[in-house]
Amino acid sequence: MKKILVADDEMSIRLLYSEELKEEGYEVYQAANGREALDIVDKIPLDLVILDIKMPEMDGIEALRQIKEKRPDLPVILSTAYGEYKQDFATWASDEYLVKSSDLEDLKAVVKRYLKE
Amino acid sequence: MASERAAFLTQMVEVLTSTVSFGERLSNMVHLLARNLKVDLALYFGLDKARETLLLNVSSQGPVPPHLRLEFPLGQGLVGETARTRKFTVVHRRQPGVSAANASLEKLHPAYQTLAGFPVADDNFLYGVLILVDRTERSLTSAERQGVQLTCLMLAAALRQAIVQEEAKKRIAELSVLFEVGKALSSTVELDELLERIVSTTAKVITARGAALHIFNAATGEVRVSSRYGQIPPESPALPQITPSGAATEPPYYEGESTDTAGHTHYCLAVPLIFKGQLTGTLGVYDKFNPNGEYLPFDPENRQLLFTMAGVIVNAIENALTYQQVEDLAEKNERMVRNLTALQEISQVMLTSVQEARLQEIILQGLTQESGLGFDRAVVLMVDEATQTLRGAQGAGCSHVTHDLPNLQALQVPPPEMIPVLDWEIPLRVDQGPLALAVLRKSPYHHHQTVKEPGLPPALAGKYAAQEFFVVPLVVKDRTTGVILVDNQASGRPLEPERLDALQMFATQAALVLENAHLYSTIETNNRELLLIRERMLESDRLAALSSLASGMAHEIRNPLVSIGGFARRIAKLVEPNSPLRGYVEVIQEEVTRLEKLLREILDFTGENLSYYGDHELAKLIEDTLILVQRDLDANKIKVAREFAQLPRLHCDDRQMKQVFYSLFQNAIQAMHHGGTLTIRTFPVERPDGLYAAAAISDTGSGIPMEVLHNIFNPFFSTKDYGTGLGLAIAQRIISRHYGQIEVNNEIGKGVTFIVTLPVAKYCLVKDAGQGAVPASVLKVPKGGR
Numbered sequence: 001m002k003k004i005l006v007a008d009d010e011m012s013i014r015l016l017y018s019e020e021l022k023e024e025g026y027e028v029y030q031a032a033n034g035r036e037a038l039d040i041v042d043k044i045p046l047d048l049v050i051l052d053i054k055m056p057e058m059d060g061i062e063a064l065r066q067i068k069e070k071r072p073d074l075p076v077i078l079s080t081a082y083g084e085y086k087q088d089f090a091t092w093a094s095d096e097y098l099v100k101s102s103d104l105e106d107l108k109a110v111v112k113r114y115l116k117e
Numbered sequence: 118m119a120s121e122r123a124a125f126l127t128q129m130v131e132v133l134t135s136t137v138s139f140g141e142r143l144s145n146m147v148h149l150l151a152r153n154l155k156v157d158l159a160l161y162f163g164l165d166k167a168r169e170t171l172l173l174n175v176s177s178q179g180p181v182p183p184h185l186r187l188e189f190p191l192g193q194g195l196v197g198e199t200a201r202t203r204k205f206t207v208v209h210r211r212q213p214g215v216s217a218a219n220a221s222l223e224k225l226h227p228a229y230q231t232l233a234g235f236p237v238a239d240d241n242f243l244y245g246v247l248i249l250v251d252r253t254e255r256s257l258t259s260a261e262r263q264g265v266q267l268t269c270l271m272l273a274a275a276l277r278q279a280i281v282q283e284e285a286k287k288r289i290a291e292l293s294v295l296f297e298v299g300k301a302l303s304s305t306v307e308l309d310e311l312l313e314r315i316v317s318t319t320a321k322v323i324t325a326r327g328a329a330l331h332i333f334n335a336a337t338g339e340v341r342v343s344s345r346y347g348q349i350p351p352e353s354p355a356l357p358q359i360t361p362s363g364a365a366t367e368p369p370y371y372e373g374e375s376t377d378t379a380g381h382t383h384y385c386l387a388v389p390l391i392f393k394g395q396l397t398g399t400l401g402v403y404d405k406f407n408p409n410g411e412y413l414p415f416d417p418e419n420r421q422l423l424f425t426m427a428g429v430i431v432n433a434i435e436n437a438l439t440y441q442q443v444e445d446l447a448e449k450n451e452r453m454v455r456n457l458t459a460l461q462e463i464s465q466v467m468l469t470s471v472q473e474a475r476l477q478e479i480i481l482q483g484l485t486q487e488s489g490l491g492f493d494r495a496v497v498l499m500v501d502e503a504t505q506t507l508r509g510a511q512g513a514g515c516s517h518v519t520h521d522l523p524n525l526q527a528l529q530v531p532p533p534e535m536i537p538v539l540d541w542e543i544p545l546r547v548d549q550g551p552l553a554l555a556v557l558r559k560s561p562y563h564h565h566q567t568v569k570e571p572g573l574p575p576a577l578a579g580k581y582a583a584q585e586f587f588v589v590p591l592v593v594k595d596r597t598t599g600v601i602l603v604d605n606q607a608s609g610r611p612l613e614p615e616r617l618d619a620l621q622m623f624a625t626q627a628a629l630v631l632e633n634a635h636l637y638s639t640i641e642t643n644n645r646e647l648l649l650i651r652e653r654m655l656e657s658d659r660l661a662a663l664s665s666l667a668s669g670m671a672h673e674i675r676n677p678l679v680s681i682g683g684f685a686r687r688i689a690k691l692v693e694p695n696s697p698l699r700g701y702v703e704v705i706q707e708e709v710t711r712l713e714k715l716l717r718e719i720l721d722f723t724g725e726n727l728s729y730y731g732d733h734e735l736a737k738l739i740e741d742t743l744i745l746v747q748r749d750l751d752a753n754k755i756k757v758a759r760e761f762a763q764l765p766r767l768h769c770d771d772r773q774m775k776q777v778f779y780s781l782f783q784n785a786i787q788a789m790h791h792g793g794t795l796t797i798r799t800f801p802v803e804r805p806d807g808l809y810a811a812a813a814i815s816d817t818g819s820g821i822p823m824e825v826l827h828n829i830f831n832p833f834f835s836t837k838d839y840g841t842g843l844g845l846a847i848a849q850r851i852i853s854r855h856y857g858q859i860e861v862n863n864e865i866g867k868g869v870t871f872i873v874t875l876p877v878a879k880y881c882l883v884k885d886a887g888q889g890a891v892p893a894s895v896l897k898v899p900k901g902g903r
Contacts (some may be wrong), residue, residue, distance in 0.1 A: 012680035020689060054672075081675040089776075089847040099593050100675060102682020 002115045003044055005029045007037035007063065008052035013100070017050065017079075020104050021111065034058025034066075041067055044056075046074060048114055050107070051094070053080040061090045068093050075114040079107065122264055123155050129268045130778045139279040143175050143272075150249070150268060152178035154261055156233075158226050158250035162189065162196050164243055171246055176225070187221050199234030199246045205262060206834050207233045209254050222250065230254040235269045235278065238551070242278040294322040298426050302433040308441045312344035315400070315430050320347050322426075323419050325402035326412075332390070332398040332434060349403050350375070350383040359675025370420060371401070386415040388423045390431040395437070400427050456619045459489050460626065467630040471637040481513035481628045484603055490619060492603040493610075496538050496581075499599035499631075500556060505545045507552055507600065514607070543576045550574035551588050556597045561589040561621055563614065585612050588619050591628035598628060598635070623706060660802070671716050682709030732766040732878050733774070735799050735810050742778040743797075746786060754792035755785075762800045764810045768878030773851045777859075780844035781814045783869050788818025788869065808877050809857070815870040821863045829861065848873075 004022040004026045006017045011032075018028040029044060031037035038110045041049065049067060053060035064076055076086070077096040096110050132145045143161060151159035158178060162171040173187040189196035195218070208215045210230050218231050219232060233249040247269055249257075257265070263475045268317040303312035312330055320328035327347035334341040387401030399421060405413045463483035470476050484495035494514025498507045513535055545553050550573050551562045564572070565585040573581060586604035590597045601624050605612055683707040692699040742756065743750075751756060767774070785795050794817050801807040821829060830849045846860075852859045857875035863869075 010676050010680070012684075013676060016680055016683035016687070020683070081672045081679075089850075092847060092850050101678045101713060102679050102706075103685065104683060104686075 001025065001027045001030065002047040003027045003068070004111065004115075005031060005040050005044070005046050005049045006036060007031040007034065007049065007055065007060065009055045010052070013052070015114075017104070020108065024108055024112070026115070032056075034060060034063030034105060037063050038066055038070075041070060041074070048111060049074060049076045050079050050111075051076055053078060053082060053085050053091075061085070061088065064094055065090065077107070077110060077114075122260055126267060128153070129264075129271060133271050133275045139275070141174075143690050146272065147175050147177045147247075148310060150247070150265065152610065154249060154257070154265070156231075156249045156251040157229070158248075160225070160248040160250065161237070161245055162187075162200075162248065163245040164191075164200060171200055174245070178225075185224060187224070194222070195234045196231045196246050196248060199236055199248075200243055203236040203238055205233070205235050205266065207231065207256060211254070220839045222248075226250045226252070228252050231256075233257060233265075235265050237269045237273050239270070239273045239277060239729060242273075242277070244273050244280075247272070258842040279524040286832065287418065291425065294318075294422060295425065297322060298429055302430060305437075308342065308434075308437040309344070311433060311437045312342065313346065315434070316344050316346035319400060319402060319423070319426060323402045323415075323422065324405055324407075326350075326404035326406060328400070328402045330390075330398065330400050332438070333396065335395065335397065342617050347403075370424075371399075372415065372420075374414065382412060384412060386419060386423060388420070388427045390427050390434065392431045392435050397431065400430070400824055422740070456490075456622075459483075460619070460623055463623065464626045464630070467626065471634045473631065473634045473638060476627075476630055476634050477511040478513075480601070480631075481511055483627075484601065484620075485514055490603075490616070490623060492587075493605045493607040494536065494583075494603065496536060496541075496602040497599060497627075498538070498541060498552065498602065499596060500542075500545070506546060507541075507543040507556055509541030510599070512536030512538040538580075539668075541577060541580060543574050550577070552577075552600055552602065555588040555590045559590050559592050559595075559597055561587065561617055561624075563587055563612065563617055565612070584605075587612055587617055587620055587777065589617070589624040590626055591631060593628045598632060601627065614889055632692055675713070675716055678709055678712055682706060682713065683708060695730065730768060730770050732768055733771045734766050735764055735812060735875075736761045736862055738767075738769075738771060738774050739778055739797055739812060740797070742775045742782060745775075745779060746782045749783070749786045752788050753786055755789050758795045758796040760796070764799060764801055765808070765877040767810060767855075767875050769855050770851075774875075776857070777848040777851050777873065778812075778814070779846045781873070784844065784871075785814060785816035785818070785869075788816045793817035793868075804876055806876075809874045811872055811874040813870050813872045815868055817868045820865040820867060820869055821861070823863075823865070826861070826863055830859075 002025075004021055006014050006021070006028055006031075008014050008017070009032050014030045014032070018030060021028045021069050027048070029040050031040055034051075035058045036052065037049065038058070040046070044061055051060040051063055051067075055063075060078060060080070064078065067074060075095045076093075077098060077099055078091055078094045079098050083099050086097055091097060095114065098107055098110065101107075128149055129146065132149055133142055135142055135145070138702060139146075146188075147159040147161055151157070158176065160173060160177070161175040163174045164171055164628045169191055171189045171191070173181055173185070175181070187196075189200075191197050192201040195206060195208055195215075198218075208219075208231075210216050210232075215232070222232070229250045229252060231249075231251045231254055235247040236243055237245045237248075245346065247265070249265070297318050298315070301318045302311065305311050312332075316328040316330050320326070321332075325347070327345065327349040329343065329345045329349055331343040332341045333339065369389060371385070373385045375383050375385075377383060383404050385401060385403050386405075389396050389400050390398040390400055402415070402419070402423065405415050407413055427539060453866055463479070466479050466483070470479060480497060481495050483489040484492050494512070496512035497510045499510045500506075501508050509835065543549050543553050545556055547554060547557060551564055553574065555562050563585075564583075564587075581602075583604040583606045586602060587604075589601050591599040591601065597676055601620070603612075603620065682705070685702050687703040689699065689706060739761075749755075782795070789795070796813075796815040798813045798815075800811055800813075802811045830845050849859050852873060852875070855875055857873060860874075862870040862872065
């Protein structure tokens with residue numbers, strides 16, 4: 001079973017993503033900020049990371065940088081309420097940049113693309 | 118006997134002291150002597166001024182006709198002998214030698230036998246000789262002799278008195294003449310008036326019919342000024358040639374006579390005017406006349422008087438000439454000052470405006486107003502750099518002549534009429550006539566009828582015509598910005614060459630103020646643009662503030678919306694298809710979708726994707742970025758070589774493009790930390806889909822190891838020498854977003870060249886055409902260019 005980490009400071013979002021992704025047959029881990037996300041990346045052999053950008057303690061951009069340093073091969077999808085971070089060079093290291101929507105079909109399609117055998 | 122003698126002497130005294138003229142007295146006396154002594158003839162010979170010759174003056178027989186005016190040199194004949202010895206002498210014809218020595222006396226008395234000579238002398242001076250002639254051979258009694266001798270003494274006294282009187286009279290006459298002349302000379306310093314007075318006074322004091330004065334030009338010898346008075350006979354020389362006279366003691370003079378058709382003899386006397394040893398002119402008199410109106414020759418006294426007068430007047434004339442020269446100079450100065458004042462006034466007026474059109478108007482007024490340069494017509498033409506033509510800007514002038522009006526009316530002269538010149542267009546080529554030539558040669562031009570150079574260009578045919586005109590270029594900093602064209606066509610007054618000088622001075626001023634106005638208007642335009650930009654920026658700042666508020670709120674809303682909507686969808690999946698809950702959940706879902714759509718629109722509008730696209734020059738972007746890395750370049754002793762081609766502008770986000778070059782420069786600097794050369798080359802690249810501008814950035818480092826070359830554009834990839842991790846990845850993304858490419862040429866041991874190729878802004882081609890940029894269509898791709 002593929003392992004996905006959902007990092008978002010909003011509990012409701014984490015819950016929604018987890019429910020939906022579990023339904024798709026993935027094993028989902030959760031983190032409330034960048035630091036927690038890095039801990040899990042270190043511990044668990046993850047297959048994909050979904051990162052929110054605006055998070056307390058460590059934001060998603062710094063987390064992205066460190067994750068790409070540790071595991072350049074690990075696909076990272078930025079999922080944020082903000083469209084303008086696309087302009088930030090730092091976000092270009094991510095594999096995908098998605099603006100959050102209540103319709104999760106896009107997100108699930110991208111995840112599926114990265115995780116298909 | 119004694120009473121006889123007394124009576125004789127009494128008669129003599131009476132005669133000699135009578136009030137009649139001296140000549141008459143002398144004549145009476147001689148007559149009386151002859152009668153009383155009962156001799157045939159009594160003659161008086163006067164000694165001439167040179168004291169060498171004795172001349173028959175008076176005879177007891179009446180007036181001496183010219184052919185009988187006998188002369189005896191001193192010591193010759195009885196006349197000469199008596200004068201020489203100053204002693205009474207009697208000779209008889211029969212005595213040896215007497216007849217021969219006195220032969221000429223036979224003309225007066227062919228049968229004379231006795232000649233008696235008495236000297237007429239006082240103690241120290243001999244005046245003449247009295248000769249008594251008789252046909253008988255006789256002697257004189259001592260009483261007779263004494264009587265005659267006494268008479269001779271009295272005669273001598275009378276003569277002396279007469280001479281003194283004559284001298285005094287002459288002296289008085291001369292003095293009064295000099296007084297007259299002096300009066301005339303001191304009355305004026307005006308040359309013309311002075312000369313007039315000199316000639317009229319000269320004629321009057323000499324009692325001549327006419328007089329003439331000529332002053333020569335010292336350098337050329339030509340007559341500089343002359344003045345005439347009275348009648349000058351046409352036969353007389355207009356300008357008497359002064360030749361040295363025979364006598365060495367006298368200065369040269371001219372004396373001449375001519376006979377007119379009626380047989381009248383005319384006389385002329387002229388003396389030189391000598392100032393400081395140099396011949397400066399002549400003073401001449403014509404036709405002396407006596408009270409009866411008869412013409413007389415001039416005598417030595419007249420000559421002497423003329424000499425004296427010449428000496429006096431020459432100084433006055435020189436003074437007057439000098440005065441006139443000074444006045445001429447003063448007038449010339451005044452004219453120049455007037456010109457300069459006018460110029461200064463005009464330039465002051467010109468400084469009051471910075472508007473080109475208004476300035477041209479002022480310039481035209483300065484050129485055409487009487488208080489200015491006073492030309493009839495004036496036109497200002499300006500050079501159009503873009504089309505390389507000379508175009509009419511403004512023209513003004515009068516078709517009617519106002520210049521001869523009196524001042525009062527001149528004040529009411531209507532303002533100059535505007536001449537339509539906007540359609541004047543002359544190509545700037547040497548074959549296009551004087552206006553184009555004035556621009557190309559930067560030199561003024563004076564066209565007049567005798568000039569055979571090409572006239573006005575065909576472009577002006579039917580629009581402008583003038584027999585004579587001036588063209589002066591408006592030159593600023595060695596660049597011709599236009600020309601001024603002026604003429605006096607309406608009044609027909611000639612254009613004096615010195616007016617061209619004034620016009621050129623004027624043009625220098627005009628060119629400067631016009632250039633200033635031009636610069637000012639450029640600054641004004643730039644200011645206006647800046648103001649506009651600033652306004653736009655303020656506007657966008659306001660929008661940005663608004664949008665930042667809006668987007669902040671929108672983002673806060675988006676997260677809960679995602680949760681609400683997301684969970685509503687989940688609920689919808691769980692609800693039975695027929696359950697009434699399904700409808701409720703669908704309402705939630707739809708409303709959330711609607712809100713999310715609204716949010717997207719708001720965020721789009723508030724500039725979620727703010728970019729700063731504009732038209733930029735590639736070279737400028739590169740230069741601006743170089744400034745940022747200058748310190749690093751210096752620290753690593755890296756030289757920069759530039760080879761920039763002229764390229765159209767790029768439509769790009771300048772901040773992002775600078776980010777690209779910054780990364781590339783940083784890479785290059787890190788590859789050359791032991792020094793080297795950073796070469797930056799820009800060039801055009803033509804491709805089937807359009808024109809591209811390329812920049813090649815080369816270092817002289819060691820190159821990129823082959824094993825890592827394929828990784829350099831990957832994010833976070835870095836080697837020891839190259840890469841700041843994201844640098845090249847970011848550069849690549851920026852460039853691809855601009856629809857460009859980045860390539861790398863790697864030569865191990867020699868260095869790396871990154872080539873950035875970007876499309877040029879298509880609409881810039883039109884916009885840039887006239888501003889020095891090269892239109893894309895004419896750019897040729899150099900061989901080997903990429």
